[in-house]
Amino acid sequence: MARPVEQVKRASNQLHAADNKPGDISDAALVEMYRQMVLVRQFDRRCVALQRAGRIGTYPPCEGQEACQVGVANALRRQDFLFPTYRDSGAVMLHGVPMERLMLYWNGRPEGAVVPDDVNVFPMAVPIATQLPHAMGAAWAAKLRGVDQVALGFFGDGASSEGDFHVAMNFAGVFHVPAVFFCQNNQYAISVPLSRQTASETIAQKAEAYGFEGVRVDGCDVIAVYRAVQAAVEKAAQGGGPTLIEALTYRYGAHTTSDDPTKYRTAQETDAWREQDPIPRLQGQLRAWGLWDDEQENACLTEADALVSSAITAMEAAPPTPPEKLFEHIYKEPTAKLIRQRDELLVMLERRKQSEVEQSAAARGEGGKQ
Ligand SMILES: Cc1ncc(C[n+]2csc(CCOP(=O)(O)OP(=O)(O)O)c2C)c(N)n1
Numbered sequence: 240m241a242r243p244v245e246q247v248k249r250a251s252n253q254l255h256a257a258d259n260k261p262g263d264i265s266d267a268a269l270v271e272m273y274r275q276m277v278l279v280r281q282f283d284r285r286c287v288a289l290q291r292a293g294r295i296g297t298y299p300p301c302e303g304q305e306a307c308q309v310g311v312a313n314a315l316r317r318q319d320f321l322f323p324t325y326r327d328s329g330a331v332m333l334h335g336v337p338m339e340r341l342m343l344y345w346n347g348r349p350e351g352a353v354v355p356d357d358v359n360v361f362p363m364a365v366p367i368a369t370q371l372p373h374a375m376g377a378a379w380a381a382k383l384r385g386v387d388q389v390a391l392g393f394f395g396d397g398a399s400s401e402g403d404f405h406v407a408m409n410f411a412g413v414f415h416v417p418a419v420f421f422c423q424n425n426q427y428a429i430s431v432p433l434s435r436q437t438a439s440e441t442i443a444q445k446a447e448a449y450g451f452e453g454v455r456v457d458g459c460d461v462i463a464v465y466r467a468v469q470a471a472v473e474k475a476a477q478g479g480g481p482t483l484i485e486a487l488t489y490r491y492g493a494h495t496t497s498d499d500p501t502k503y504r505t506a507q508e509t510d511a512w513r514e515q516d517p518i519p520r521l522q523g524q525l526r527a528w529g530l531w532d533d534e535q536e537n538a539c540l541t542e543a544d545a546l547v548s549s550a551i552t553a554m555e556a557a558p559p560t561p562p563e564k565l566f567e568h569i570y571k572e573p574t575a576k577l578i579r580q581r582d583e584l585l586v587m588l589e590r591r592k593q594s595e596v597e598q599s600a601a602a603r604g605e606g607g608k609q
């Protein structure tokens with residue numbers, strides 16, 4: 240049975256001071272998870288700054304949710320499928336999508352949406368919950384084909400009110416598929432608080448209605464998330480069926496760069512969740528276990544900064560996308576209407592180019608149209 244929120248919060252507070260070093264995770268793996276959380280946070284903050292400077296489009300920050308992003312990505316095996324939402328840039332990059340490609344995606348570039356062939360990451364779903372039936376379908380396909388692959392679908396607390404969520408849960412339970420449904424319960428769906436989202440005590444308990452296990456973890460504790468997802472993946476791979484994991488977390492920033500959270504949340508509430516910040520928390524533990532010091536911290540920040548900066552440089556150096564690209568990949572064979580529209584666009588662009596050439600020639604006093 241799922242634990243009530245209060246109990247999870249108390250447990251997480253105690254972790255700060257008195258948690259024992261886990262015996263089942265290597266020192267190197269613990270340090271790596273910390274480095275990854277730092278990298279994800281830097282990526283996230285730089286994306287917000289880039290949007291403010293008009294250098295990328297709308298961006299949905301995941302600051303505060305790094306333990307979920309990193310815990311999930313580390314528990315998945317390379318062959319497992321990830322079905323992310325717009326909030327999951329961290330897990331997307333850690334499961335194999337190059338950071339530069341992700342930057343291009345947030346820059347609105349079609350090249351950014353192309354996932355490398357050997358990376359099992361699906362497109363970030365913007366329509367709420369649509370990725371869950373997809374994840375369920377991929378898991379079902381793996382089962383039918385007898386392939387050792389698990390599909391993990393991320394979703395938010397708000398998504399649990401969508402029909403697609405219930406469709407996916409029902410199918411997954413009936414067909415006993417190797418799927419993990421990972422809810423980042425960050426307490427809000429844009430401005431709608433959890434209390435207006437569901438009358439259930441927990442989101443995890445919804446799994447019971449569909450005949451499989453639902454568990455709740457502290458989503459600010461990367462070790463807890465990693466363990467829960469690893470257990471669910473292992474169970475699914477061994478034919479044990481799906482699991483719903485509800486991770487209690489919080490987004491510190493806005494819903495997206497076009498939202499103002501001060502309209503619907505108090506500073507006290509946000510500050511209280513800041514005390515659970517997954518990054519200082521693991522850092523404190525690593526220091527207590529003798530695995531981290533100031534020198535390593537500085538090197539880690541510098542390294543993350545360099546990685547993000549070089550992805551930004553590569554994104555901005557990428558040649559502009561030709562506008563006619565817009566018409567590719569809509570259908571395998573383009574329709575006559577699309578071809579006509581593409582040709583009209585090409586003619587219009589050519590005319591514009593011509594008139595720009597003439598205008599600049601005129602400005603230089605070289606004649607041009609009278
Ligand atoms: C089908 C659909 N309905 C509405 C929206 C508008 N919308 C965008 S984000 C969002 C809230 C989702 O909240 P949650 O599932 O908790 O995810 P979070 O943004 O907190 O990560 C809504 C309603 C949408 N994108 N798709």
Ligand SMILES: [Mg+2]
Nearest residue numbers: 395396427428
């Ligand atoms: Mg939410």
